[in-house]
Amino acid sequence: MIDKLSLIIVSPEIVLLTMACVIAIADLSVTSRLRTATYWLTMATLGVVAYFTAFFATEGQTIYAFGRMVVSDPMGNWLKCFATLAMMVCLVYGRPYAGDRDMLRGGEMFTLAMFSLLGIFVMISGSNFLVIYLGLELLTLSSYALVALRRDHATATEAAMKYFVLGAMASGFLLYGLSMLYGATGSLDVGTVSKIIATGQVKHQVLVFGLVFVVAGLAFKLGAAPFHMWIPDVYQGAPTAVTLMIGSAPELAAFAICIRLLAEGLMPLAMDWQQMLMVLAVASLFIGNFAAIAQTNLKRMLAYSTIGQMGFVLLGLLSGVVNGSTAPAANAYSSAMFYIVTYVLTALASFGVILLLAREGFESDEIADLAGLNQRSPLYAAIMAICLLSLAGVPPMVGFYAKLAVLQSLVVSGSPIYIGLAVYAVLMSLVAAFYYIRVIKVMYFDAPITATTVAAPLDVRVVLTINGALILVLGILPGGLMTLCAQAILRTLNT
Template sequence: MIDNISWLVIYPEIVLLAMACMIALVDLDVSSARRGATYALSMLTLAVVAVLQALYASSGNTLYGFGNMLVSDAMGNWLKCFACVATMLTLVYGRPYAADRGMLRGGELFTLSMFSLLGMFIMIGGNNFLVLYLGLELLTLSSYALVALRRDNATATEAAMKYFVLGAMASGFLLYGMSMLYGATGSLDIGQVFKAINAGQIRHQVLIFGLVFVVAGLAFKLGAVPFHMWIPDVYQGAPTAVTLMLGGAPKLAAFAITLRLLVDGLLPLAIDWQQMLALLAIGSLLVGNLAAIAQTNLKRMLAYSTIAQMGFVLLGLMSGVVNGHVDAAAVENAYGAAMFYVLTYVLTTLAAFGVILLLAREGFESEEISDLAGLNQRSPLYAGVMALCLFSMAGIPPLVGFYAKLSVLQALLASGQGGYIALAVFAVLMSLIGAFYYLRVVKLMYFDAPLTAANVSAPTDVRVVLALNGALILVLGLLPGGLMALCADAVVRALST
């Protein structure tokens, strides 16, 4: 018998699913090239679901449903709310681009975006291995279809094939690791797995074997080295609107599933997975920043930048457990900083790819770094927003990226673990190297002559949203306290139940 609380836990997911199905049916009667009715209904749905999730999060309640398989807590609900907002911005930026390239001949862009968001919701709220995996598969299958949406483009088709093959392998890693943990503990419930491991009656070798595969699967979803191979090729090959769909909201779900599995379920193995995350972070910071320097394609450069940024997230995730024990202050500092980093990174990525989308026009993708030459002379607004994004990613004050990096480094040093000071110094050095390829683009936009005199135009709503997005990057850098407190409180609430 399913109780009322279970239905309450998944009420926003039910609304999203019902509306996604309705939008798919309504779109059958839409004839306009830009799918105006489908777009409006999608935006309304996302706004309603975002408000629902914000109300759930503000209540501060933690609810479990369907036999503890799903959880509704402050952290999960805020991440779902921000995922909705990120998807809305992606559709606002991506719609003109998609319309010019024949990607709106049907409403697949909108419906697949909805189903991928539903997959993220299930991942974020999952409290059971199988539920997490089902959410992950719903997200990835929708993503495969989105990458291949431009059916007449060979590059997009190739990117979809690469993503499908490597994604299937990563899903296999994760599922195999979960099956090993299930075999060792006898449960799929994350809470029960924690209790079984904490009892200390299970062979450590079996648990570590399963843990290695789980961490490998998670590293693929985060895009950490050496499981990063798909990111540059897929980011470059996918239509830019879809690249933004992959590089934005899914990072929030990847953060949530990592926290739920490693901290909620596998905390007694923290000493082991902290070492793995340290190696992944070092590799990501090194490879991401060094490889980005050599890129001439802007989307590919931002792909390697993503890999480096995820290195910082991993540093935050590894510093919340001190000597195998959870300390309230360490949790608040480390996981709150990691959540803040992911949220602000997604915000910055949305604006950066938004500029790339708006500079693209029919028959011209604006993907090369050289395409931004002299952008300030053509459009000071777009150049200003892009400069804010690049300075923020480089970690230059007073933008939000600086505070995000600083908070992660503070959490790393505050844990007082041996070798963490060296890790922090290494991260700072890698950030200095990374600043080179970001500032190179800024120099190009402001000091080089434009290669084309073509006017940069966009619908009013897109320009307004882009300006607000850029302003948020600056405002949150000047006043980060509110969002930082929200992240810390949400994480503490989630991990205290």
């Protein structure tokens, strides 16, 4: 018998699922090229869902439902709210692009976007291995279909096939690791697994063997090296509107399952998985930043940039337990959460500008395509410059405070290894500054290759301007978001 509280807890998921089915059927009667009715119905649904999740988050309660298979806590609800807002922004930016490329012949883009968001919600809410995996598969299957949405485009189809093959392999890694943990502990419940491991009665070798596969699966979802192979090809090959969808909101879900599985479920094994994350972080910062220098394609450069940025997130996650003490955990994980949220905000704006510049038959995804953008559109050049400076970690952009928070969590640990990692991260950020500033130089100092002005629908202009302004405002006043992340993580860890 399902109790009333359980249904209330999953009401955002119920609304998403119901409306995704309703919109799929209602779209059959929509005839406009840009699917206007479908678009506004989807946006209204996502607006309601964002309100519900924000309301639950501000309540500040941690509630378990469906026999502890699902959890509603402040961290999860805020991440759901941010993911919903990110998906709304993706649809605002992506609709004109998709319409020009005949990707809106049906309403599949909107329906698949809602199903992928539903997968994100299930992943974030999961407090059981099977629920987390169910959400992960719903997200990835929807993402494969989105990447292949341009049926007549060979590059997109190739990207979808690569994504599918590598994604299936990573899902297999994660599932095999979880099955090993289940075999060792006899439970699928995240909290119960943590308690059983803490007793010390389970063979350590078996747990570590399963842990290796779990971390490998999580690294793939985050896009951390050496499990990053899919990111450059999928980012470049997918339609830019879809690149934006798979490079923003799903990152929040990947962070959430890292917290659920590693911090909540496998905290007694922290010294083992932190060493694994250390290797992944060092490799991601090196490979991501040095490979990005060689890129001429803007989407591919941002893909390698993402790998480097995920290195910083991993640095936050690996500094939670020092010498067996979990006291630094709240500070470390909240800095990682702040980093991933601000990264998604910046990624939305940067890909939004690329989408804006893309015209029918012209993708505008080469760095050279941005030449002289300041002369054609000072506003959009300024927004892109703000994004790039934020990604580089230049004050007063929000990216500077995100990097500072992660570095501070490493330094305050007092561990020589972590302080060394902080120095290494700073050096890699200096390398990254080169390729970000190179794009700004192209926008402001190179001669434009075309004299056409940049035109955009009103909703795109408004949202993009707000998006760019938020990166600057949150950089000047980061306290509110930092406090929100700190309180959300603290309440999650205390339950």
